[in-house]
Structure formats: C-alpha cells, structure tokens
Amino acid sequence: MSLKIIVLAKQVPDTRNVGKDAMKADGTVNRAALPAIFNPEDLNALEQALRLKDAYPGTTISLLTMGPGRAAEIIREGLYRGADGGFLLTDRAFAGADTLATSYALSMAVRKIKDYDLILCGRQAIDGDTAQVGPQVAEKLGLPQVTYAEEIQKAENGRITVKRRLERGVEVVESTLPLVVTVNGSAPDCRPRNAKYVQKYKHAKTVSEKQEADSDYTELLNSRPYLNLQEWSVADVNADTLHCGLSGSPTKVKKIESVVFQTKESKTLEPSDAAIDELMRELILNHTVG
Amino acid sequence: MNYFLDTIGYKHHLHHPLMKRIVELKERNYADKDTYDYAPLDFEDAMDSYEKVLEIVGGICDDIIAPNAESVDHEGPTVSNGHVTYAAGTQRNLDAVRQAGLSGIAMPRRYDGLNFPIVPYIMIADLVSRADAGFENLWGLQDCAETLYEFGNEDQRRRYIPRACAGETMSMDLTEPDAGSDLQSVMLKASFCEKDNCWYLNGVKRFITNGDADIHLVLARSEEGTRDGRGLSMFIYDKRNGGVTVRRIENKLGIKGSPTCELVFKNARAELCGERKLGLIKYVMALMNNARLGIMAQSVGLSEAAYREGHAYASERKQFGKAIIEFPAVYEMLALMRAKADASRAMLYETARFVDMYKVLNDISKERKLEPEERLELKKYGKLADAFTPIGKGMTSEYANQNAYDAVQIHGGSGFMKDYTCERLYRDARITNIYEGTTQLQVVAAIRHITTGTYLAQIREYEDIDYKPELFILHQRLMDMTDRYEVSVQRVTDAKDNELLDFQARRLVEAAAHCIFGYLLLQDTNKDDRFRHSAEVYITYGQAEVNKMYDYITCFDIEKLAYFKGLKVTC
Numbered sequence: 042m043s044l045k046i047i048v049l050a051k052q053v054p055d056t057r058n059v060g061k062d063a064m065k066a067d068g069t070v071n072r073a074a075l076p077a078i079f080n081p082e083d084l085n086a087l088e089q090a091l092r093l094k095d096a097y098p099g100t101t102i103s104l105l106t107m108g109p110g111r112a113a114e115i116i117r118e119g120l121y122r123g124a125d126g127g128f129l130l131t132d133r134a135f136a137g138a139d140t141l142a143t144s145y146a147l148s149m150a151v152r153k154i155k156d157y158d159l160i161l162c163g164r165q166a167i168d169g170d171t172a173q174v175g176p177q178v179a180e181k182l183g184l185p186q187v188t189y190a191e192e193i194q195k196a197e198n199g200r201i202t203v204k205r206r207l208e209r210g211v212e213v214v215e216s217t218l219p220l221v222v223t224v225n226g227s228a229p230d231c232r233p234r235n236a237k238y239v240q241k242y243k244h245a246k247t248v249s250e251k252q253e254a255d256s257d258y259t260e261l262l263n264s265r266p267y268l269n270l271q272e273w274s275v276a277d278v279n280a281d282t283l284h285c286g287l288s289g290s291p292t293k294v295k296k297i298e299s300v301v302f303q304t305k306e307s308k309t310l311e312p313s314d315a316a317i318d319e320l321m322r323e324l325i326l327n328h329t330v331g
Numbered sequence: 332m333n334y335f336l337d338t339i340g341y342k343h344h345l346h347h348p349l350m351k352r353i354v355e356l357k358e359r360n361y362a363d364k365d366t367y368d369y370a371p372l373d374f375e376d377a378m379d380s381y382e383k384v385l386e387i388v389g390g391i392c393d394d395i396i397a398p399n400a401e402s403v404d405h406e407g408p409t410v411s412n413g414h415v416t417y418a419a420g421t422q423r424n425l426d427a428v429r430q431a432g433l434s435g436i437a438m439p440r441r442y443d444g445l446n447f448p449i450v451p452y453i454m455i456a457d458l459v460s461r462a463d464a465g466f467e468n469l470w471g472l473q474d475c476a477e478t479l480y481e482f483g484n485e486d487q488r489r490r491y492i493p494r495a496c497a498g499e500t501m502s503m504d505l506t507e508p509d510a511g512s513d514l515q516s517v518m519l520k521a522s523f524c525e526k527d528n529c530w531y532l533n534g535v536k537r538f539i540t541n542g543d544a545d546i547h548l549v550l551a552r553s554e555e556g557t558r559d560g561r562g563l564s565m566f567i568y569d570k571r572n573g574g575v576t577v578r579r580i581e582n583k584l585g586i587k588g589s590p591t592c593e594l595v596f597k598n599a600r601a602e603l604c605g606e607r608k609l610g611l612i613k614y615v616m617a618l619m620n621n622a623r624l625g626i627m628a629q630s631v632g633l634s635e636a637a638y639r640e641g642h643a644y645a646s647e648r649k650q651f652g653k654a655i656i657e658f659p660a661v662y663e664m665l666a667l668m669r670a671k672a673d674a675s676r677a678m679l680y681e682t683a684r685f686v687d688m689y690k691v692l693n694d695i696s697k698e699r700k701l702e703p704e705e706r707l708e709l710k711k712y713g714k715l716a717d718a719f720t721p722i723g724k725g726m727t728s729e730y731a732n733q734n735a736y737d738a739v740q741i742h743g744g745s746g747f748m749k750d751y752t753c754e755r756l757y758r759d760a761r762i763t764n765i766y767e768g769t770t771q772l773q774v775v776a777a778i779r780h781i782t783t784g785t786y787l788a789q790i791r792e793y794e795d796i797d798y799k800p801e802l803f804i805l806h807q808r809l810m811d812m813t814d815r816y817e818v819s820v821q822r823v824t825d826a827k828d829n830e831l832l833d834f835q836a837r838r839l840v841e842a843a844a845h846c847i848f849g850y851l852l853l854q855d856t857n858k859d860d861r862f863r864h865s866a867e868v869y870i871t872y873g874q875a876e877v878n879k880m881y882d883y884i885t886c887f888d889i890e891k892l893a894y895f896k897g898l899k900v901t902c
Binding site: 232233234235236237238239240241243258261265267 | 364371372
C-alpha cells in the first residue's frame with residue numbers, strides 16, 4: 042500500500058555550535074552569526090518517511106515549510122535525500138509567528154494539500170524547543186497524534202504501528218491513518234544526499250528565486266515541472282491574516298537572559314563504590330539526575 | 332568539517348584547464364541532457380555537479396566513515412558458513428554509500444551510472460581513503476565495473492553494471508597460492524560444459540579482497556595443457572549462482588576492515604568475459620592499471636591523514652615549555668609530510684587526467700572513427716597514462732608509508748600505543764607499496780619510460796611552461812635536477828648492461844619522480860601561491876635526493892655488482 046506523506050520541516054539557526062556572537066546585545070538570536078540548517082529532528086522525521094517509501098513503493102513525500110524565501114533550501118535538501126516535492130509557505134504576514142500562529146498556518150496549508158495519509162515532523166526545533174507545533178497541527182486538523190516516535194514499524198490497511206521512546210522505556214502504539222507523528226532525535230539519522238537527486242534537483246527553484254536567477258536554460262528548466270517549487274502566501278492557503286504571524290501570536294517574551302556557562306572547580310573521587318554512591322546521591326538531590 | 336571543503340587541494344585539482352576537454356568528450360557534447368534528468372547542461376553545470384557530489388562524499392567521510400574507522404579496525408569482518416559478515420561499521424559505511432548513490436560513478440548513464448570522468452571519481456577515492464583506507468578497498472572495487480564495461484559484451488553490461496551501480500559489491504579474483512606477482516602461473520581451472528552451455532570453475536584463490544562480493548571477475552585457465560599467460564581467460568562469477576565459498580579470511584597487519592579471503596571454487600558456474608586467452612595479457616593488465624590508480628589515491632588519502640594527525644598532535648603536545656611543532660626537528664618533518672602529500676596529490680590528478688583522456692577517446696573510437704588529431708591525442712595520453720601510473724603508484728605509496736612513519740614518530744611513545752589514530756595509519760599504509768604490484772614491480776614497469784625518454788620529454792614540456800618571475804629560482808633548480816637525471820640515465824644506459832640497468836632502476840625512477848613532482852608543484856604554485864610552501868620544501872628535498880642518486884650512479888663501478896649478490900647467511 043502506498044502512502045502520501047507530508048513532512049513538516051523548519052529552517053533553524055544552528056544553535057549546536059554557539060559562539061560568543063550567537064546573541065545580540067538586546068538578547069535576541071543573532072541569525073546572521075549562525076548558519077541556517079534543517080532542523081535536526083525534522084531530518085529524523087524525513088528519514089522515517091523515506092523508510093516508508095522504501096517499504097511501500099509508490100509512496101510520495103512532500104515537504105512543507107514556513108519561512109522566508111531562503112527556506113526553499115529546506116525543500117531542496119529534502120529532494121536531495123529522496124522526497125518528491127514541497128511547498129514553501131512564505132509571506133510577510135506569516136512573520137513573527139509563535140507556535141499557535143505557526144500551527145495555524147501549517148494546518149491551513151495541509152488542508153490545501155488535502156490528500157494525505159500521514160504527517161511527520163520532528164519532536165521540536167532547536168531554536169524554540171517547544172515541541173508544540175506538531176501536536177497543535179494535529180489538534181487543528183482533528184487528527185490523532187503520536188509523539189516521541191522512534192520508529193514507524195508498519196503502515197498498512199489504514200493502520201500504523203509506532204514505537205515511542207519515553208523517559209523510562211519504549212511503548213508500541215497503534216493508530217488509524219491519517220495522523221500526525223512527531224519523531225525523536227533518538228530515531229535513526231537521516232540518510233545522506235543522493236548523487237543523482239542532487240544533480241536532478243539542484244536547479245529546482247521557487248518563482249521568486251527564478252526571478253532573481255539568471256539562467257541560460259530557463260526554457261529547458263521550465264519544461265521540467267519538478268523543478269518548480271510551490272510558493273504559497275496567506276491568500277493561497279485561505280488563511281486569515283489575523284491568526285497569522287505576529288497578530289496571531291499571543292505569546293509575549295517577557296525577558297531574555299544571556300546565560301554564560303562557566304567551568305567550576307573539578308572534584309576528584311576515590312575509585313570506590315562508596316564514592317560513586319555518594320556522587321549519585323548528590324546528583325539526585327540537586328535534580329541533575331532522577 | 333567536510334573533507335572535501337577543508338583542503339584547497341581538491342577543488343584546485345578538479346578545476347584544471349584540461350577538464351574542459353575531458354568533460355566535453357566524456358559527455359559527448361552534453362547529449363544526455365535531453366534524456367536523463369540528472370545529466371549536465373554544459374561544462375559549468377557538470378563541474379558544479381562534481382563539486383556537489385564530492386561534497387556529499389566529504390560529508391559522509393566526516394560524519395560516518397572516519398568515526399567508524401577505529402571500531403572497524405578492532406572488530407574486522409568474520410566468516411561463517413563460507414560467507415563473510417562485515418564489521419558493523421563497515422556495513423553502516425556501505426549503506427551510506429549505497430543510499431548516496433556513490434557506486435558506478437564512472438559508468439555511462441544508460442547503465443544507471445553517473446558518467447563522471449576519472450578525475451572526480453578518483454577524488455572520491457582520495458577522500459574515502461583519508462577517512463578509512465580499508466574501506467576504500469571495498470568502495471574502490473567498482474573499478475571492476477569499468478573492466479566489465481570495457482571488455483564485456485552488451486548483454487553482460489546490461490545484466491551486471493546496473494547492479495554494481497545500485498551498490499552490489501565486486502571483487503577481482505586473480506592471486507592464487509602459487510601465483511602472486513607471477514600471475515602467469517594461475518591454475519584455477521575453467522572447463523566448458525557443452526551440455527549446460529556454460530563454464531565451470533574449480534580451484535582455489537587466495538588473498539582476494541572482498542572475496543565474498545556479489546559479482547566477481549575471475550582469472551582462470553581455460554586452455555587445458557597450457558602453463559603460461561596465454562592460456563588464461565577472464566570470467567564473471569555471480570554469487571547468486573553459488574559454487575564459491577570463503578574458506579578463511581586473513582588476519583592482516585592493516586586495512587583490517589577489508590576482508591581478504593581464501594576462496595574455494597567448486598563447480599562454480601561462470602561466463603566468459605571478452606575473448607578466450609586474453610584474460611591476463613589484455614584484460615587483467617587493464618584492470619591492474621585502474622587498480623594502481625586506485626592505490627595511488629589510497630596512498631594520497633593516507634598521506635593527508637598522517638600529516639593531519641601529526642600536525643594536530645605537534646600543535647597540542649607541549650615539552651620544555653612549548654608546543655613541539657616549534658622545534659626544528661619536528662616542524663621539518665611536518666613540512667616535508669605536507670610537501671609529500673601535496674606532491675603525491677598533484678601526481679595523482681595529473682595521472683588521472685591522462686587516464687581520462689586516453690579512456691574517453693578509446694571509448695569514443697568504438698562509436699565512431701576518430702579525427703586525425705584525436706588519434707594523436709589518444710596515442711599521446713595512452714603513453715603518458717602508461718608511464719605515469721607505475722611511477723606514481725610506486726612513489727606515492729612510499730610517501731604514504733614515510734608520512735605514516737613520521738606521524739608515529741611525532742607522537743613519540745604515545746604513537747606506539749593503540750590510543751592514537753596514527754598507529755592505524757602506519758599499519759594501513761604498509762600494504763600500499765605491496766599490493767597491485769610492489770614498488771619493485773612498479774619500477775620494472777616504469778624503467779622502459781626512463782630508457783625511451785617518455786618522462787624526460789614530459790619534464791621538458793613542463794620546463795617550457797611560463798612561470799611567474801618569483802618562481803624563477805625554483806624553476807632553475809628543477810632544470811638542474813633534470814640535467815642531472817638525464818646524465819644519470821645516460822651513464823647507466825651507456826654501459827649496455829641489463830643487470831646494471833635493473834640494479835640502478837629504482838634510483839633512476841625516483842630521480843625522474845622528483846623532477847616530475849617538483850614541476851607539478853611549481854605549476855600548482857603558479858596558479859595558487861598557497862602551494863608555495865610545499866613547492867619550496869619539496870624541491871629542496873628532491874634536489875638533494877637527485878644529487879644523491881647522481882653521486883651513487885656516477886661513482887658506481889659495474890664490477891661492484893659482485894659484492895651485492897650471492898650473499899650467504901654469514902661471511
């Protein structure tokens with residue numbers, strides 16, 4: 042049985058290698074100092090989608106991302122790894138969205154796509170770490186949701202079996218399709234880009250990108266529909282501007298603190314079980330573990 | 332850090348002026364662009380594609396292959412029930428390579444290949460070897476697809492090459508217990524069965540890299556009663572048909588992740604590849620030349636890795652109050668390691684371009700009649716490829732060993748422990764100057780290009796290039812080196828004694844190599860001043876070496892040969 046899968050993906054600043062320029066003086070993220078990357082857990086979600094495509098021939102994968110024009114890079118990255126197409130939600134009116142406004146915009150885009158069996162996304166993005174968008178999209182679409190997924194074991198006859206990674210173990214659950222699944226970072230890493238797909242899709246562009254580019258092969262490229270990346274505005278997905286972007290975002294940032302980690306003095310332990318027990322007691326007491 | 336992007340050498344060598352011609356020929360003027368969605372539109376587009384694919388490789392090297400190298404080295408492959416199981420890390424590497432579509436890179440698109448020229452193809456081998464030289468053996472055996480393409484019939488190409496492109500592994504089964512360097516002695520028996528209309532193979536092969544591969548090319552004796560190379564033919568064995576088991580795998584010093592197998596053929600069904608009796612004299616010779624270029628790439632990757640390990644340690648390790656890299660004894664070693672790695676890489680890509688030109692024109696000659704100037708090119712580059720492959724393989728593999736040795740030396744006592752990567756590089760490098768023909772055999776293949784003047788003519792061509800004025804002194808020194816090389820050759824050949832020629836051959840080949848490597852670095856510096864360090868260091872070193880050979884040869888009296896041979900255990 043083939044599936045129609047939508048993968049929600051976000052372009053995020055690479056916060057894993059934060060230098061001292063990562064924050065501006067006013068406490069906001071200095072996006073210019075951090076390279077924009079594919080949110081890591083969204084890549085885990087994409088890999089799950091690709092595995093379903095391997096297992097169920099005929100399966101198609103579309104990426105859906107919201108962001109500025111350069112977020113088209115996310116769609117190309119997905120195509121390079123085996124996805125079939127994608128949609129970029131881009132409009133000034135989407136800017137400044139919190140999780141509520143983001144999930145609203147994404148759910149409207151999903152409604153527009155209409156025909157799908159499964160929506161996959163990463164558990165959370167490394168810039169906000171809220172883990173709210175996936176579940177909110179499910180709520181808005183009235184779909185069941187499975188969070189913290191580590192492996193989609195099968196998706197057959199309208200049902201799906203998913204292994205979840207929880208704090209104290211794993212849980213295998215079953216649900217009906219369609220549904221939303223959010224994928225954990227503990228799931229397998231995404232496969233690398235594929236040499237043929239990279240060559241096939243490297244000229245894929247949105248309309249706005251095409252207007253900026255200067256190519257000798259415009260005609261040839263226009264004759265290949267898979268090279269045209271869909272770009273959607275607020276109006277395209279029939280969204281209400283009031284629920285989008287800043288105006289649709291009730292979240293207000295009260296205060297931002299720039300925390301500087303400092304190394305404290307080290308502690309030497311006796312190589313004995315008693316010393317380890319003592320350390321464990323200490324770590325449990327100060328809530329480092331447990 | 333992406334391996335492809337962290338070193339200037341790769342892009343520099345990829346963007347050589349000759350590439351335009353190579354790519355045009357290889358792409359038949361970009362004719363595939365209307366048939367295949369991944370074919371390049373023009374030269375710039377093709378080069379961009381090579382870079383993008385090399386970036387994928389650089390990422391896989393950094394993220395997957397290099398981090399797996401240590402566990403693969405410790406765990407190694409195992410054999411049970413006649414078949415090989417790779418180390419877990421090796422399997423992960425193979426999966427990544429298959430998913431990234433990095434098999435059948437040089438194969439035409441009609442067989443699902445990427446149709447890349449040899450230069451970017453061999454650059455992948457260079458990168459992979461830097462991450463894990465042992466893994467390069469498995470990946471690099473896609474060379475066999477090249478041989479199958481060159482000599483197999485259309486039906487065989489259609490059945491096997493797409494499988495290789497999809498990631499099935501290959502092996503070339505040549506060596507036997509009594510046939511190592513001397514492949515003419517191969518005895519594995521091939522007998523034709525009229526009833527089944529196919530060949531059956533019986534016998535034993537030894538030291539077969541990746542011997543449990545999906546598709547094998549096998550050298551076997553098809554002509555009963557013969558004892559020499561003319562009785563040997565090449566066969567394709569498909570693992571799906573069964574009949575070959577792995578009796579044991581060798582416990583090796585290095586490249587431990589690559590399974591080296593002893594194979595037993597018991598009525599293994601096989602098909603003839605190419606014509607009977609040409610197995611050794613034509614096909615295996617071609618296969619070996621491909622493989623030698625691969626070992627050159629492996630050597631370059633190892634040289635680079637060894638330099639990096641040495642440099643990292645020397646920068647961090649403090650003794651007597653400062654980092655050891657600040658001591659002349661250490662920085663000299665590192666500078667020479669860098670220079671040898673850069674010189675080796677320059678030689679690798681110069682050779683790869685010659686091979687590219689020769690192969691693509693040869694391939695085109697099967698489709699249409701070549702133009703007169705194309706025929707001249709074919710001849711010229713065929714000869715250069717033939718001349719540069721053995722001298723390049725010989726020298727770069729020696730340099731890989733020297734760099735690995737020095738990397739351990741820089742680490743001092745720590746380098747002798749299993750804790751640092753340099754000890755693995757030291758063990759892995761050791762095979763490069765042995766397999767696919769020892770350095771001594773590379774010298775045998777290279778010596779006729781010394782005596783016929785192929786190298787000298789090419790060196791004189793390099794001499795005539797316009798160099799920037801600030802490189803004048805280096806240029807002058809290279810001309811002096813060339814003169815001394817020429818005199819040395821003259822002195823040896825004037826004696827008209829074959830034993831003396833064989834005796835001095837290694838020195839003459841090395842002297843020629845120093846001139847060639849020096850000129851290649853000079854050309855690199857001419858284009859990009861960042862190679863200046865390596866050019867200065869290499870030419871200083873090379874000139875001293877050439878002078879040493881010159882002294883040895885000009886002071887040598889043929890009668891002294893007697894002192895070298897017929898030694899007994901004691902005096």
